Amino acid sequence: MDRREALQLLMGGAALQFASPKLLASLRTARVLLDTPAPLRSLNPQQNATVMAIAETILPKTDTVGATEAGTSQFVDLILTEWYNENERAIFLNGLADVDARTQSAFGKKFVDSSSDQRGKILTDLGEQMTKDALAARDSSHGYRGASAKPDKNFYYMLRNLTLTAYYTSEVVSQQPAFQVSPDR
Amino acid sequence: MSEETNFDAIVVGSGMTGGWAAKELTEKGLKVLVLEAGRPTVPEKDYVEHVPPWEVKFHGMRDRRKLQEDQPIQSLCYACDEWSAKFFVSDKENPYTIESGKPFRWIRGRQVGGRSIVWGRQTYRWSDLDFEANLRDGIAID
Numbered sequence: 643m644d645r646r647e648a649l650q651l652l653m654g655g656a657a658l659q660f661a662s663p664k665l666l667a668s669l670r671t672a673r674v675l676l677d678t679p680a681p682l683r684s685l686n687p688q689q690n691a692t693v694m695a696i697a698e699t700i701l702p703k704t705d706t707v708g709a710t711e712a713g714t715s716q717f718v719d720l721i722l723t724e725w726y727n728e729n730e731r732a733i734f735l736n737g738l739a740d741v742d743a744r745t746q747s748a749f750g751k752k753f754v755d756s757s758s759d760q761r762g763k764i765l766t767d768l769g770e771q772m773t774k775d776a777l778a779a780r781d782s783s784h785g786y787r788g789a790s791a792k793p794d795k796n797f798y799y800m801l802r803n804l805t806l807t808a809y810y811t812s813e814v815v816s817q818q819p820a821f822q823v824s825p826d827r
Numbered sequence: 828m829s830e831e832t833n834f835d836a837i838v839v840g841s842g843m844t845g846g847w848a849a850k851e852l853t854e855k856g857l858k859v860l861v862l863e864a865g866r867p868t869v870p871e872k873d874y875v876e877h878v879p880p881w882e883v884k885f886h887g888m889r890d891r892r893k894l895q896e897d898q899p900i901q902s903l904c905y906a907c908d909e910w911s912a913k914f915f916v917s918d919k920e921n922p923y924t925i926e927s928g929k930p931f932r933w934i935r936g937r938q939v940g941g942r943s944i945v946w947g948r949q950t951y952r953w954s955d956l957d958f959e960a961n962l963r964d965g966i967a968i969d
Binding site: 721724816 | 879880881884885886887888891892
């Protein structure tokens with residue numbers, strides 16, 4: 643797809659609600675080409691920046707792409723808008739606010755303004771709580787087909803899950819030289 | 828009756844069983860008619876399992892709200908995913924009742940090929956016990 647095709651696709655916005663997944667995927671590609679990401683529908687800019695900062699701490703850009711480049715925050719926004727129920731949405735957005743509250747009380751600044759060591763400290767704390775919640779969930783009920791129940795009301799579990807899903811299902815990650823669907827024998 | 832409407836056998840449903848019956852009967856030289864209520868299947872258009880996750884809206888996490896609304900029973904089947912949900916019936920359009928205390932998940936396909944379109948590609952050898960399992964559980968007669 644070149645720039646002209648991309649523009650033509652985006653012009654047809656009125657037909658969007660009837661669009662096939664294939665067309666929606668083309669539109670996402672078109673927006674990347676034009677450098678105009680889809681407008682966010684659930685996250686405000688501050689929340690979006692925090693999601694990106696957390697995701698990028700989990701999967702930072704190294705010699706391969708990081709979580710931001712893989713479109714994690716757009717995916718999180720989609721799930722918040724069209725997938726989560728009201729309760730999950732509230733848990734997620736409250737959890738996001740809690741991240742800033744924790745960073746504020748520990749380091750006197752917002753998460754996005756903190757150093758990578760400080761970010762690591764906050765996420766380690768969240769991870770410890772997630773592990774406790776995971777053990778409690780495992781002991782209290784059964785998940786799908788006898789699998790362990792997941793702590794799916796834990797904010798950090800939710801965000802990690804979405805980050806990893808967005809990352810490993812993104813086209814840009816599939817194009818990384820290091821990414822092998824079937825590792826060489 | 829004209830020749831066109833004269834058949835040795837009529838198979839109702841083109842799924843795994845009907846399809847196999849039609850194959851066996853035609854191979855024996857019978858003139859067979861297969862009836863299918865569902866829509867045609869066009870492999871080059873309908874088969875989508877090769878479509879990468881970034882080309883489906885929820886990247887494989889399923890269209891959860893649509894499933895809850897339209898396919899609450901069908902989506903209990905693991906295979907009713909973001910790619911294959913279209914090969915499962917709408918529960919809204921195909922309601923059914925069950926006797927109290929006798930739950931039954933009626934997972935259905937409604938297209939040429941029926942549920943063979945979504946089968947798991949695994950076939951296990953059955954034992955004698957498997958053929959009597961329902962009776963042993965107190966359901967039906969054999």
